[in-house]
Amino acid sequence: MAKVVSVKNLTKIYQLYNKPIDRLKEAVNPFKKNYHRDFYALNDISFDVEKGESFGIIGVNGSGKSTLLKILTGVLNKTYSEANVDGKIAALLELGAGFNMDYTGIENIYMNGTMMGFSKKEMDEKLDKIIEFADIGNFIYQPVKQYSSGMFVRLAFALSIAVEPEILIVDEALSVGDIFFQTKCYKRMDELKEKGTTIIMVTHDLGAVIKYCDRTMVLNSGKQIAIGTPHEMVDLYKKILAGQEVSVNDFSADSDSHIVGGDEVMKQESPCVGADIIRPLKEFMSINPHADIYGDMKAEFIDFGIVDQKGNPATVIVKGETFTIREKIKMNEKVNNPIFTWTIKDKRGTDLTGTNTMLEKIDTGVGEKGKVYDVSFTQKMLLQGGEYLLSMSCTSFEGDELKVHHRMYDVISLTVLINENKVGIFDSESKVTIK
Numbered sequence: 001m002a003k004v005v006s007v008k009n010l011t012k013i014y015q016l017y018n019k020p021i022d023r024l025k026e027a028v029n030p031f032k033k034n035y036h037r038d039f040y041a042l043n044d045i046s047f048d049v050e051k052g053e054s055f056g057i058i059g060v061n062g063s064g065k066s067t068l069l070k071i072l073t074g075v076l077n078k079t080y081s082e083a084n085v086d087g088k089i090a091a092l093l094e095l096g097a098g099f100n101m102d103y104t105g106i107e108n109i110y111m112n113g114t115m116m117g118f119s120k121k122e123m124d125e126k127l128d129k130i131i132e133f134a135d136i137g138n139f140i141y142q143p144v145k146q147y148s149s150g151m152f153v154r155l156a157f158a159l160s161i162a163v164e165p166e167i168l169i170v171d172e173a174l175s176v177g178d179i180f181f182q183t184k185c186y187k188r189m190d191e192l193k194e195k196g197t198t199i200i201m202v203t204h205d206l207g208a209v210i211k212y213c214d215r216t217m218v219l220n221s222g223k224q225i226a227i228g229t230p231h232e233m234v235d236l237y238k239k240i241l242a243g244q245e246v247s248v249n250d251f252s253a254d255s256d257s258h259i260v261g262g263d264e265v266m267k268q269e270s271p272c273v274g275a276d277i278i279r280p281l282k283e284f285m286s287i288n289p290h291a292d293i294y295g296d297m298k299a300e301f302i303d304f305g306i307v308d309q310k311g312n313p314a315t316v317i318v319k320g321e322t323f324t325i326r327e328k329i330k331m332n333e334k335v336n337n338p339i340f341t342w343t344i345k346d347k348r349g350t351d352l353t354g355t356n357t358m359l360e361k362i363d364t365g366v367g368e369k370g371k372v373y374d375v376s377f378t379q380k381m382l383l384q385g386g387e388y389l390l391s392m393s394c395t396s397f398e399g400d401e402l403k404v405h406h407r408m409y410d411v412i413s414l415t416v417l418i419n420e421n422k423v424g425i426f427d428s429e430s431k432v433t434i435k
Contacts (some may be wrong), residue, residue, distance in 0.1 A: 005049035087166030194200035281305035284313035292409035301406035385418030
């Protein structure tokens with residue numbers, strides 16, 4: 001099959017200066033003294049994308065994903081090596097990119113259509129289709145500076161797909177808007193793919209990567225880690241999110257990590273380091289630096305985290321899979337019947353689910369000073385795809401008064417991946433029968 005994108009040893013270097021005056025000093029220095037340091041936004045990237053393929057690019061923030069797409073679309077120049085694109089591109093890189101803020105939606109449609117090489121007559125024929133897909137009502141006749149971010153992306157996406165490009169490049173834009181608009185966008189992308197359109201997608205929606213992409217590439221710190229099937233690459237990305245070492249040259253999808261039984265630490269066997277690494281479970285978590293943590297510290301969390309159904313540390317859980325919340329708590333003073341808890345909240349702070357040892361009717365006994373409790377809560381993930389926050393605490397009752405010994409609100413960021421979403425915040429696992 002024909003290759004429409006070919007990238008070989010692509011590198012993008014930015015020159016960083018400590019002070020603005022250093023740039024001038026370097027320019028006029030007769031001895032060509034350097035006052036800058038090189039920052040590799042991309043370092044030796046190579047890949048091909050075939051016609052009609054859906055190619056995903058994932059990585060943590062700052063890994064070089066958007067820089068790569070901007071080079072492919074001609075927005076940025078590469079420092080050296082090759083990046084060849086064969087076909088008409090429609091790119092959805094940033095909200096409102098290419099829009100004149102003072103023009104109405106209609107005026108921006110015609111202006112952008114002209115920039116893409118379409119005549120006014122051709123845009124006249126496409127106009128109704130664009131307006132219908134964008135579905136922003138009378139705002140289409142208002143200046144775009146009055147638009148919300150959701151309206152921006154609706155109009156931009158509607159315009160991009162209306163021109164039926166040979167290559168569609170999308171950078172995170174589909175994360176804006178409600179689930180219905182996102183569903184409509186993905187359906188339209190499926191239609192374009194069936195017609196032979198090549199799609200290159202950058203997204204943090206790992207569920208979308210698994211569902212829509214044929215192959216996926218993982219970037220990290222400007223380097224290409226691996227290219228493979230979406231499932232393999234999502235597993236690799238989860239390891240990077242959890243802070244595990246991954247080798248660029250020695251990556252193996254079969255590499256394994258597991259919890260060491262009684263020590264409550266991670267043991268990672270990695271060929272890139274040549275030795276086992278022993279680390280507390282919490283060091284593999286995505287910890288909120290602004291977590292609300294307080295208590296009298298009669299009891300203290302000394303380790304905590306989440307592991308998936310394979311026993312690996314995880315900040316990303318696939319909906320429907322079993323996961324375990326692990327807590328290790330040391331008694332600094334004697335505590336009678338300590339209560340161990342967890343709660344998952346959404347980004348608005350709404351309690352979605354959770355439990356504790358008291359609700360589960362578990363007798364935790366007397367926590368003598370120095371005793372360490374090893375607590376595991378295992379359950380099935382039924383929440384819809386999205387970003388959530390995990391809270392934990394250790395409390396107890398002294399008479400009728402609840403005492404908080406150590407409480408950590410919103411301490412861990414948790415991502416839930418989906419293959420398909422339902423309505424609401426959790427999956428009721430409905431079984432449908434039609435006779």
